[in-house]
Amino acid sequence: MPQFRYNAKAESGEGLQGVVEAADRSHALRQLKAMGYYVLAVGEHHQRKGWGERLGGRGLGRISGRDVALLTRQLANLLSAGLLVTQSLRILARQAERPALGQLLETLAARVEGARMLSAAMAEHPRVFSPQYTSIVRAGEEGGTLPAALMQLAEYLQTEVKFREQVRSALLYPAFLSVSALVVVVVLMTFVIPRFLSLFAMFGQNLPLPTRILIATSSFMGTWWPVLAVGLTVLVLGWVQVLRSEPGRLHWHRTKLRLPILGAASHKAEMAVFSQTLAALTRSGVQIVQALQIAADTLGNCFLAGHVRKVTEAVREGSPLNEAMRRQGVFPEVLVSMTAVGEESGQLDDLVASAAEVLREESQRTIQRLTMLLEPTLILVLGGLVALIVAAILLPVFSSSALVQ
Numbered sequence: 001m002p003q004f005r006y007n008a009k010a011e012s013g014e015g016l017q018g019v020v021e022a023a024d025r026s027h028a029l030r031q032l033k034a035m036g037y038y039v040l041a042v043g044e045h046h047q048r049k050g051w052g053e054r055l056g057g058r059g060l061g062r063i064s065g066r067d068v069a070l071l072t073r074q075l076a077n078l079l080s081a082g083l084l085v086t087q088s089l090r091i092l093a094r095q096a097e098r099p100a101l102g103q104l105l106e107t108l109a110a111r112v113e114g115a116r117m118l119s120a121a122m123a124e125h126p127r128v129f130s131p132q133y134t135s136i137v138r139a140g141e142e143g144g145t146l147p148a149a150l151m152q153l154a155e156y157l158q159t160e161v162k163f164r165e166q167v168r169s170a171l172l173y174p175a176f177l178s179v180s181a182l183v184v185v186v187v188l189m190t191f192v193i194p195r196f197l198s199l200f201a202m203f204g205q206n207l208p209l210p211t212r213i214l215i216a217t218s219s220f221m222g223t224w225w226p227v228l229a230v231g232l233t234v235l236v237l238g239w240v241q242v243l244r245s246e247p248g249r250l251h252w253h254r255t256k257l258r259l260p261i262l263g264a265a266s267h268k269a270e271m272a273v274f275s276q277t278l279a280a281l282t283r284s285g286v287q288i289v290q291a292l293q294i295a296a297d298t299l300g301n302c303f304l305a306g307h308v309r310k311v312t313e314a315v316r317e318g319s320p321l322n323e324a325m326r327r328q329g330v331f332p333e334v335l336v337s338m339t340a341v342g343e344e345s346g347q348l349d350d351l352v353a354s355a356a357e358v359l360r361e362e363s364q365r366t367i368q369r370l371t372m373l374l375e376p377t378l379i380l381v382l383g384g385l386v387a388l389i390v391a392a393i394l395l396p397v398f399s400s401s402a403l404v405q
Contacts, residue, residue, distance in 0.1 A: 006037075007039075007140075008039045021272060025044070027297055031294070032296060063098065063128050065157065065164070066097075068128060068157045069154055069157035071101070073154035075092060075150055076148075077090055078148035085109075085112050085118055088111050089106075089108050089271070092105050093105035104125065104128065108122065117141055118137055118141060118146075119138035130295050130298065132280065133153065133258075135281060136152070136281060136284040139284040143284075152284060166364060169367060170364075170370075171367070172373055177374075177378040177382065188389050189389075190222055207395075208392070212393070239307040246302075248301055253301045254303040257303065265363050268332065270300065270301050271304070272356050274356075277295040277298050278295045279348075279349045281295065283353075286378070289312060292312040295308060303327070311325055320343055322339040333350070334358050339351065
């Protein structure tokens with residue numbers, strides 16, 4: 001996601017500088033205003049990455065979501081025990097197993113010692129602490145309930161990390177089968193089949209149609225593989241450019257939601273993330289409009305994010321949240337109904353969190369059903385392809401044997 005460097009002022013008048021991640025400049029402005037900053041300037045930030053970050057960004061130097069969740073819980077426990085923020089941060093820095101995490105905590109401690117709020121110090125590291133994270137921390141600081149806010153945040157992060165890991169694990173085996181099938185077919189067509197060409201020539205007879213198709217396909221791939229490789233590269237690069245453009249990304253995200261089974265799973269998963277984020281923010285004291293703005297930026301599907309922003313505008317104009325959701329037609333009925341009850345009873349955060357749990361469970365069931373269908377389907381497809389190739393190779397042998405007899 002693009003980064004934007006900003007100059008701003010806090011409500012106290014203190015000058016602030018930092019970098020935020022957002023889809024575009026307008027979203028960056030909304031994030032900064034949601035954090036209570038008076039924005040002076042915002043511009044796109046281009047950062048050169050060193051070799052260590054390029055090669056090790058996903059290795060030992062990377063701070064994962066699980067690391068942030070554990071850090072948040074530990075920080076909440078230390079603050080609940082009566083320690084100061086700087087003391088807690090330095091204790092955790094000394095205990096950190098990852099050097100990058102220890103360095104980050106030392107940086108945060110130094111910034112807090114310099115009369116900075118913890119949320120403002122965290123906002124300077126958007127790759128680690130998301131806008132909803134810093135907003136919840138800021139609400140806890142302003143309300144004097146930082147330990148409780150951090151504990152709620154830790155529970156939210158651990159739930160989100162667990163959910164994403166479950167989804168990733170469910171789709172790992174089908175992805176492995178798909179790659180294996182592609183590799184097997186390419187190896188057979190480019191290396192195995194050419195070795196049989198001289199054998200086929202010895203038969204001196206018309207080859208069966210499946211064998212001729214197999215030979216023609218193998219010869220084409222062996223002769224034109226550079227062109228095929230270049231064409232595939234062009235397609236991939238073109239697809240990347242399409243996804244980088246706002247109209248292309250919007251069209252793909254809308255289309256993805258219409259896919260059989262996978263679209264429903266993706267929709268429910270996105271709505272679960274939205275609901276959980278909204279519940280965590282409102283529970284921490286963040287105003288509903290600000291919470292909706294931040295929750296929209298957490299969605300990975302820009303089509304759904306656009307509808308959330310429409311809901312945000314409707315709520316700002318005085319519309320009840322549940323009615324604004326219902327008019328968009330993309331929010332699940334369970335979320336709309338629980339939101340309506342929550343607004344009437346004054347328990348919006350609890351009921352939206354319950355809706356998030358329901359949507360998360362439904363998404364997991366849908367993904368499990370998808371993997372149950374994909375696994376045997378992929379095995380059958382792979383087995384069928386290999387069987388067709390083997391049959392095309394053996395048909396001339398059987399035909400020759402029949403002629404000899």
